[in-house]
Amino acid sequence: MATPVSPIAIGIHGGCGTLDRKLQSERDWAETEAHLAQSLRAGWKILAAGGRAVEAVEAAVAVMEDSPHFNAGHGAALTEAGEHELDASIMDGATLGAGAVCTVRTIRSPIRAARAVMEKSDCVLIAGKAAEDFARRQGLAMVDNSYFTTERRKQALASLKALKARGTIALASEAERHGTVGAVALDGRGNLAAGTSTGGFNNKPPGRVGDSPIIGAGTYAKNGVCAVSCTGQGEVFIRHVAAYDIAARMIYAKQTLRQSADAVLEALGSHKIGAGLMAVDGAGRVYAPFNTLGMARGWIGPDGVAHVGTHKEILRLGAA
Amino acid sequence: MATPVSPIAIGIHGGCGTLDRKLQSERDWAETEAHLAQSLRAGWKILAAGGRAVEAVEAAVAVMEDSPHFNAGHGAALTEAGEHELDASIMDGATLGAGAVCTVRTIRSPIRAARAVMEKSDCVLIAGKAAEDFARRQGLAMVDNSYFTTERRKQALASLKALKARGTIALASEAERHGTVGAVALDGRGNLAAGTSTGGFNNKPPGRVGDSPIIGAGTYAKNGVCAVSCTGQGEVFIRHVAAYDIAARMIYAKQTLRQSADAVLEALGSHKIGAGLMAVDGAGRVYAPFNTLGMARGWIGPDGVAHVGTHKEILRLGAA
Numbered sequence: 104m105a106t107p108v109s110p111i112a113i114g115i116h117g118g119c120g121t122l123d124r125k126l127q128s129e130r131d132w133a134e135t136e137a138h139l140a141q142s143l144r145a146g147w148k149i150l151a152a153g154g155r156a157v158e159a160v161e162a163a164v165a166v167m168e169d170s171p172h173f174n175a176g177h178g179a180a181l182t183e184a185g186e187h188e189l190d191a192s193i194m195d196g197a198t199l200g201a202g203a204v205c206t207v208r209t210i211r212s213p214i215r216a217a218r219a220v221m222e223k224s225d226c227v228l229i230a231g232k233a234a235e236d237f238a239r240r241q242g243l244a245m246v247d248n249s250y251f252t253t254e255r256r257k258q259a260l261a262s263l264k265a266l267k268a269r270g271t272i273a274l275a276s277e278a279e280r281h282g283t284v285g286a287v288a289l290d291g292r293g294n295l296a297a298g299t300s301t302g303g304f305n306n307k308p309p310g311r312v313g314d315s316p317i318i319g320a321g322t323y324a325k326n327g328v329c330a331v332s333c334t335g336q337g338e339v340f341i342r343h344v345a346a347y348d349i350a351a352r353m354i355y356a357k358q359t360l361r362q363s364a365d366a367v368l369e370a371l372g373s374h375k376i377g378a379g380l381m382a383v384d385g386a387g388r389v390y391a392p393f394n395t396l397g398m399a400r401g402w403i404g405p406d407g408v409a410h411v412g413t414h415k416e417i418l419r420l421g422a423a
Numbered sequence: 424m425a426t427p428v429s430p431i432a433i434g435i436h437g438g439c440g441t442l443d444r445k446l447q448s449e450r451d452w453a454e455t456e457a458h459l460a461q462s463l464r465a466g467w468k469i470l471a472a473g474g475r476a477v478e479a480v481e482a483a484v485a486v487m488e489d490s491p492h493f494n495a496g497h498g499a500a501l502t503e504a505g506e507h508e509l510d511a512s513i514m515d516g517a518t519l520g521a522g523a524v525c526t527v528r529t530i531r532s533p534i535r536a537a538r539a540v541m542e543k544s545d546c547v548l549i550a551g552k553a554a555e556d557f558a559r560r561q562g563l564a565m566v567d568n569s570y571f572t573t574e575r576r577k578q579a580l581a582s583l584k585a586l587k588a589r590g591t592i593a594l595a596s597e598a599e600r601h602g603t604v605g606a607v608a609l610d611g612r613g614n615l616a617a618g619t620s621t622g623g624f625n626n627k628p629p630g631r632v633g634d635s636p637i638i639g640a641g642t643y644a645k646n647g648v649c650a651v652s653c654t655g656q657g658e659v660f661i662r663h664v665a666a667y668d669i670a671a672r673m674i675y676a677k678q679t680l681r682q683s684a685d686a687v688l689e690a691l692g693s694h695k696i697g698a699g700l701m702a703v704d705g706a707g708r709v710y711a712p713f714n715t716l717g718m719a720r721g722w723i724g725p726d727g728v729a730h731v732g733t734h735k736e737i738l739r740l741g742a743a
Contacts, residue, residue, distance in 0.1 A: 194662075199662040199663065200662065201661065201662050205550055205632070206550045206551065206553075224628070225628075225658065226628065226631045226632075226658065227632075227657075227658045227661045227662065228631070228632040228633075228637075228661070229628070229630045229631055229632065230525055230526045230550045230551060230630045230632050231526065231550060231551050231630055232630070233526075233628065233629040233630020233631070234630055236630075237628075237630070308544070308545075308546065308549070308553065308557075309553040310549045310550045310551055310552065310553020310554055310556075310557070311546045311548070311549055311553070312525070312546075312547075312548040312549065312550050313548075317548075317637060317638075317639075318637075318640070318661050318662065318664065319637075319639045319640065319661070319664035319667060320638070320639065323664070337547075338545065338546065338547045341521065341547045341548070341638050341639070342514075342519040342520065342521050342547065342638065343519065344638065344639035344643070344664060344667040347639060347664040347667060347668070347671075348667070348671065351667075351668065351671035351672075351675060352671075352675055354675075355671060355672055355674075355675035355676035356675035356676070
């Protein structure tokens with residue numbers, strides 16, 4: 104590997120729609136934390152070996168897509184029709200290259216498809232069946248739509264449909280509805296990258312596309328500025344161009360990542376929605392604000408110490 | 424109507440991929456200009472009667488969608504598969520409300536569907552068949568995919584396929600490939616709006632989504648700042664979050680619309696692509712830069728004088 108010229112860092116999130124601690128067994132929480140740690144390590148290993156930020160982001164997100172504990176890939180939310188439609192995007196801050204897929208049903212790892220769109224096509228965003236055909240041609244793993252289904256999401260869908268039938272949908276917790284996974288990374292060459300993957304929200308209308316596959320809304324990265332992956336009600340993130348707004352405030356208003364992210368989160372929160380994000384700046388400073396009960400998350404900063412958490416508390420796992 | 428508190432203005436574009444003047448008959452150019460004028464008047468009439476900027480934008484864009492001279496609606500580009508897949512979006516600068524559809528095949532006026540998504544759904548973006556089902560339920564006009572086909576696009580597709588077969592695709596002019604329509608407006612209450620509609624580009628891969636339905640990339644509006652609709656190779660606009668970047672420079676770096684739009688166009692142009700945009704600021708100043716041979720466009724500023732043009736020259740049509 105080339106001699107590092109930059110500190111390295113990685114941050115991941117598993118969505119800001121964390122359940123109340125009491126609503127899930129301690130065994131499930133422990134497994135959630137273990138999968139966060141596994142995701143972190145998958146990304147960190149690549150960075151520590153001199154790999155690129157986009158590779159680290161892809162690897163970290165793919166681990167969470169494969170885990171049933173997060174709303175992406177296996178474990179994704181169900182549409183009103185009881186099916187899965189997945190969205191993902193990735194951005195390379197070195198080149199402003201980007202790739203994304205939306206409303207895909209049979210690609211096991213949508214983040215890998217997003218990276219293939221970025222690197223192997225002339226497109227940035229490919230929708231639906233055409234994206235599946237593209238992924239198949241790229242040799243990516245394909246699955247039946249039912250591969251993504253878990254008992255928890257089926258129960259959540261049934262519960263949401265019951266609430267809706269009774270006209271009490273507003274009582275549904277953010278956790279039963281939303282969820283997303285994402286990662287941001289800074290590699291040893293100073294390159295930033297960000298990626299996001301999601302099943303959308305439980306009981307979503309078919310065809311609905313949120314912010315996760317939208318560059319500038321759910322995902323953004325630019326070298327020397329920041330890499331951002333967002334989680335929360337996507338429509339508000341799109342309307343606020345949230346991920347790029349964080350970068351724009353840093354570029355044009357000379358705000359720090361923390362000032363900028365706090366300001367954007369406040370603007371999003373003014374719509375009375377749950378919102379969170381994971382971000383890293385060009386110096387490897389990780390920042391992960393959220394306005395909900397919790398946000399599954401983890402990071403390893405330039406000091407090499409791994410942290411994970413699902414609620415306010417953070418577990419320090421020690422050196423990566 | 425309420426007493427106006429703001430000057431009114433409208434700007435429209437029919438894409439920056441204008442053909443060389445010699446490549447089309449004078450009769451076709453005259454009809455193109457007539458349709459631009461008709462689009463302008465459709466929007467202006469609403470503004471002058473005290474209507475809302477979003478209504479004016481929708482009406483102006485719908486006229487260009489119905490014209491065979493622009494790459495949107497009837498006259499849209501064809502995919503590699505010889506079909507039409509249309510994208511559109513609209514944004515209300517008063518509320519940051521937004522609506523969009525992508526890869527739709529049977530909605531006569533995608534801009535009307537985008538507005539229905541904004542006002543009659545909880546979504547911002549709906550993709551593919553689900554968007555068509557939504558439009559049908561909203562009572563919008565539905566057509567066969569073949570309604571959008573014109574002889575000119577069939578010839579352009581055949582010509583592009585021939586060039587590609589000979590490996591000389593780079594010789595294809597921007598005009599044979601790209602095209603978009605859009606409108607921006609400022610109403611008497613000081614509300615800004617923007618909308619964009621497109622068939623993408625000739626010989627595009629099925630499923631490809633460009634910047635036109637992406638809020639922040641192809642379309643953006645925020646009261647007191649600007650309304651923007653973009654035209655050019657969409658992938659680059661997405662990666663630069665072009666439409667919102669124009670607003671962000673005005674908000675955070677205190678640039679004028681002209682300074683900001685020029686800077687963004689220069690950044691886009693550095694990718695060696697054709698690019699253009701139509702924009703209006705909160706005071707009704709219209710600005711429409713492009714780096715190509717021409718851009719079909721027109722505007723009526725606060726002085727009430729209509730202008731249209733397809734190349735560098737601008738026709739002053741007189742009072743609207």
